[in-house]
Amino acid sequence: MSEFTPHSSPIDTGWIEVIAGCMFSGKTEELIRRLRRAKIAKLNVKVFKPKIDNRYSDSQIVSHNEQSLPSIIVDNPFEILDLSEDAQVVGIDEAQFFSNDLIDVANKLADNGKRVIIAGLDMDYRGIPFEPMPQLLAIAEYITKTLAICVNCGNPADRTQRKVASSERVLVGAADSYEARCRKCHFIP
Ligand code: ZN
Numbered sequence: 001m002s003e004f005t006p007h008s009s010p011i012d013t014g015w016i017e018v019i020a021g022c023m024f025s026g027k028t029e030e031l032i033r034r035l036r037r038a039k040i041a042k043l044n045v046k047v048f049k050p051k052i053d054n055r056y057s058d059s060q061i062v063s064h065n066e067q068s069l070p071s072i073i074v075d076n077p078f079e080i081l082d083l084s085e086d087a088q089v090v091g092i093d094e095a096q097f098f099s100n101d102l103i104d105v106a107n108k109l110a111d112n113g114k115r116v117i118i119a120g121l122d123m124d125y126r127g128i129p130f131e132p133m134p135q136l137l138a139i140a141e142y143i144t145k146t147l148a149i150c151v152n153c154g155n156p157a158d159r160t161q162r163k164v165a166s167s168e169r170v171l172v173g174a175a176d177s178y179e180a181r182c183r184k185c186h187f188i189p
Contacts (some may be wrong), residue, residue, distance in 0.1 A: 014110035016138050020122035021146035022160040024180045028063035028093055031119040037088040046087035047071040048080050050097040061093040077102040095120030096130040103135045123132040124169055126188050148180030161185035
């Protein structure tokens with residue numbers, strides 16, 4: 001007989017959790033919820049977001065329902081390694097705006113025994129997977145897909161509908177140019 005018994009959460013190791021979904025699906029809200037609980041457990045928590053995201057606040061991650069947590073803005077994912085040496089839990093928001101170097105960084109953090117919680121848009125406004133999210137979903141131990149509600153028909157929504165004509169992949173700080181739509185109601189403007 002093996003002496004192996006499964007644990008409900010990992011012990012003596014790090015791991016990666018990814019929260020993926022469209023805009024307005026509550027990704028940041030869920031990230032903040034998990035990080036708050038880690039803080040209540042007196043764990044050392046560090047939170048990062050990419051430099052591109054200047055909406056609402058420069059030094060916080062903020063959900064659409066206006067919950068917030070202090071965060072550190074970084075340009076290059078490798079900065080996260082240096083800045084989170086003493087952290088037990090590392091939160092990363094808006095992961096789709098980081099380069100693919102975030103894949104290596106997330107693996108290194110988890111290899112170093114940290115719990116890594118990453119939130120990001122899994123598809124762009126066309127419904128195309130948004131790197132590095134596909135790769136992060138592949139290397140994560142735990143995946144949560146958050147769904148919004150389609151504003152057109154009320155079905156669960158996993159697409160971000162752009163309401164203005166633009167071929168830029170990202171319109172930063174323009175949340176009112178988007179709404180959540182289901183597969184049936186989504187189209188590329
Ligand atoms: Zn719909």
